[in-house]
Each structure stands twice: as C-alpha cells, then as structure tokens.
Amino acid sequence: MNYQIVPMTAAHLDAVADLEKICFPEDPWSRRIFEETLSNENTTSLLALAEDGKVLGYLFFSAVLDEGGVDNIAVAPAARRQGIASALLEEFHRYGREHGLASLFLEVRPSNTGAAALYEKLGYREVGRRKNYYLDPKEDAIMMKLELTTCT
Numbered sequence: 001m002n003y004q005i006v007p008m009t010a011a012h013l014d015a016v017a018d019l020e021k022i023c024f025p026e027d028p029w030s031r032r033i034f035e036e037t038l039s040n041e042n043t044t045s046l047l048a049l050a051e052d053g054k055v056l057g058y059l060f061f062s063a064v065l066d067e068g069g070v071d072n073i074a075v076a077p078a079a080r081r082q083g084i085a086s087a088l089l090e091e092f093h094r095y096g097r098e099h100g101l102a103s104l105f106l107e108v109r110p111s112n113t114g115a116a117a118l119y120e121k122l123g124y125r126e127v128g129r130r131k132n133y134y135l136d137p138k139e140d141a142i143m144m145k146l147e148l149t150t151c152t
C-alpha cells in the first residue's frame with residue numbers, strides 16, 4: 001500500500017476522529033481532544049495518508065525535557081500488518097534522536113497483545129505497571145520504555 005507520513009492539519013480532524021471510533025470503540029478520544037492535542041506545542045501529530053488522501057493511521061507523541069511519550073497511535077483495520085504503525089513510530093524515534101531525547105515511553109493494555117508485540121519488536125521493554133490505568137474496560141497499563149542511546 002502506498003502512503004506518505006505527513007503532519008496532521010485541522011482538515012483531517014473529522015477523519016481522525018472517525019478512525020478513532022473504529023479503533024477504540026469503547027473509549028475513543030473525542031474530536032475535541034484531537035483538536036486540543038493538535039494545537040499543543042509539545043505534541044507532534046502525524047498521519048499516514050493513502051494516495052487518495054484517506055487517513056490510514058495516526059500517531060501523536062509529546063516531548064518534555066529529555067523524555068518522549070506516545071499519546072495515541074492507531075491504524076485502520078484494512079491497512080494493518082503492512083508496517084504503517086512501525087513507520088509512524090520510526091518517525092517518533094527519529095524525532096527523539098534529532099532532539100536529544102534519552103528515553104521514549106508508552107503504555108499498553110496487557111490484553112492488547114498485538115500492540116505489545118509491535119512495541120517489543122521495535123525495542124521497547126516493560127519497565128512497570130500502572131494499576132487500573134485504563135477505564136472502559138478497567139485494566140492495568142504496562143509501561144514500556146525505549147532507550148534511544150541503545151537504539152540502532
């Protein structure tokens with residue numbers, strides 16, 4: 001599948017909010033949360049766009065001091081297992097290296113074994129658990145970390 005990774009703009013808000021409802025049906029971010037995130041100066045908002053302009057995936061990440069964190073990532077069901085999430089996260093890692101970040105963090109539900117496998121494959125390792133971090137349904141979070149200095 002041909003796609004490009006590009007910065008998100010306000011023109012994509014509806015498409016991103018629609019895809020979010022498909023990817024996180026139980027507890028989606030609202031359009032308003034996406035709007036606020038897009039205008040947050042600490043956050044980078046990236047899209048994977050198909051040739052026809054369709055939003056195939058998105059990644060929001062933030063950086064504070066020398067740490068980065070994934071705020072949200074999803075790929076449209078029909079576009080999965082084609083490397084799109086990996087490509088989005090590689091942009092995060094590139095940003096981290098260019099901006100001197102030491103560590104990148106993310107959280108994942110233990111039940112989300114597919115996402116956890118993706119993160120493991122990219123070098124993230126479990127560094128702790130947060131009790132009852134998620135609601136709807138309630139679940140702990142696995143906290144994962146990638147040390148950029150050891151990233152090849």
Ligand SMILES: CC(C)(COP(=O)(O)OP(=O)(O)OC[C@H]1O[C@@H](n2cnc3c(N)ncnc32)[C@H](O)[C@@H]1OP(=O)(O)O)[C@@H](O)C(=O)NCCC(=O)NCCS
Binds near residue numbers: 079082083087
């Ligand atoms: C998790 C998600 C973002 C992965 O996106 P993706 O574009 O399919 O991921 P990639 O194609 O880059 O996957 C790279 C590798 O990660 C692993 N992986 C990804 N999804 C997997 C799955 N469902 N089961 C097992 N391994 C998986 C595989 O090793 C895969 O390589 P392979 O396809 O060659 O076997 C996507 O499934 C999604 O949007 N899920 C719903 C939203 C979500 O859970 N977001 C993460 C919240 S923490």
